[in-house]
Amino acid sequence: xxxxxxxxxxxxxxxxxxxxxxxxxxxxxxxxxxxxxxxxxxxxxxxxxxxxxxxxxxxxxxxxxxxxxxxxxxxxxxxxxxxxxxxxxxxxxxxxxxxxxxxxxx
Numbered sequence: 001x002x003x004x005x006x007x008x009x010x011x012x013x014x015x016x017x018x019x020x021x022x023x024x025x026x027x028x029x030x031x032x033x034x035x036x037x038x039x040x041x042x043x044x045x046x047x048x049x050x051x052x053x054x055x056x057x058x059x060x061x062x063x064x065x066x067x068x069x070x071x072x073x074x075x076x077x078x079x080x081x082x083x084x085x086x087x088x089x090x091x092x093x094x095x096x097x098x099x100x101x102x103x104x105x106x
Contacts, residue, residue, distance in 0.1 A: 004046040004053070006078070013081075015041035015055055021081050035081040037074070047100040051078035052085060056095030073098060 003014045011032065012024040017040040023033040040058035047054070053076045072091030077083035100106065 001041060002043045004044045006046055006048070008048055013044060013046055013053060013078075015044045017041065017058065021053065021055060021076065023081060033081050035076075039071070042094050043096055043098045045098045045100055046078060047104055049104040050100075052076065052100070053078050053081065054098040054100065056098045059091070059094045 001014075001016045003012055005012055006023075010026060012026050014022050014024065019036050019039050019041060021035050021037060021041065021044070022031050024030065025032055037055065037057075041055055042058045043054075043056040045054045046052075054073055055076060056073045057071050070089050071087055073088040073095055074084050075086040075088075077085060
């Protein structure tokens with residue numbers, strides 16, 4: 001569904017409707033890490049400075065189905081993709097874009 005690039009480590013991070021967040025080696029075209037968030041995923045952003053990944057969840061009435069209808073997005077630790085740092089809740093629509101501010105504060 002969406003991708004972002006970790007330019008410092010030369011990796012690509014993707015999300016999809018299958019619920020997986022995957023970190024890829026762009027040259028070898030192999031999956032280095034993956035984690036299933038158990039719901040359709042709609043968007044992703046990577047914050048180089050904090051090594052964090054923001055992931056948006058689909059809402060069941062929009063782009064794909066999700067069991068986690070109360071979760072709008074999560075912030076993951078970028079080095080393992082499993083440690084959830086923050087949950088965002090109660091979005092009425094699917095997030096289609098997620099971004100970090102240029103200064104890394106938001």
